[in-house]
Amino acid sequence: MYKTQRNYENAQRMLFDGVGQYDIPELEPVQFDNAEFIGFNYARNAKEPENKAVHFFLDDYQFTRVWTDPDKYTAMLQRFKYVLTPDFSLYTDFPKSLQIYNHYRKHWLGAYWQMHGINVIPTICWSDRKSFEWCFDGEPTQGVVAVSSVGTQNSTEKKQRFLDGYLEMVERLQPTQIIFYGRVPDECKGNIVHVKRFSEKWHEVEVAQW
Known part of the structure; x- marks a missing residue:
């Protein structure tokens, strides 16, 4: 039973037609109107999930289980208005x-x-310019996308790598909207929907109470 539930790398569960050199499964574009964003770690007990979107801008260990046992979480995620792809x-x-x-x-x-x-909603990720050869494979064009700047703005080198990928994403995917988690650099243009980090929201509450 365990072996059938935890199939090797999910390959026996489902195979998708892939694109690019590495056969990356292709996603269909979606459009975004409005939703409250919550982290996957709060999804199970979320109220009014039909009005919320689940993001995975968390440490990988908090959501690796959606890969190792995807069927366990699919029904829960179906309750939400939108679900972002995991930010591995x-x-x-x-x-x-x-x-x-x-x-x-x-x-x-x-x-x-x-x-x-x-x-x-596809979460767009990249590492350096070399990753541009494959990191946009499977991503839809002319739909909503999501990005995170967390951890990329604390040095000139990291910021430049982030901006390089962001500009490449805009040119290649031509997104209709960009869900932006974290601080938005001035150089980032587009139809941006800013999602504040939980720590930023908490800081605002503290300031208001003070």
């Missing part, structure tokens, strides 16, 4: 093979959720 890390010091694997996992889950009727 693409650190620049990761081996290229691991970066591509994380990109594949993100898209496999997105395609699997779309197959189950979930409105999936």
Whole structure:
């Protein structure tokens, strides 16, 4: 029973027609109107999920379980208005093979959720310019996308890598809206929907109470 539930890398559960050199599952574009964003770690007990969107801008360990046991969470995620694809890390010091694997996992889950009727917003991730060869494979054009600037603005080098990828994303995908989690650099243009980090919201509450 365990073996059938935890199939090796989900390949026996479902295979999707892939695009690009690495057969990345392709996502369909969706449009966004309005929703309150919550982290996956708050999804199970969320009230009024039909008005909320689930994001995965968290440490990987908090959501790896959606990959290892996807069917356990699909029904829960179907309750939400939107679900972003998981933000599996693409650190620049990761081996290229691991970066591509994380990109594949993100898209496999997105395609699997779309197959189950979930409105999936693609989270766009990149590491450095070399990743542009594959990191946009499978992403839809002319739809809503999501990005996070968290952890990318604390050095000139990191900020430049983020801006390089952001501008490349805008040019290639021509998104209708950009869900932006974290601080928005002045150089980032487009139809941006800013989502504040939980820590920023908490700080605002503290200031208001003070």
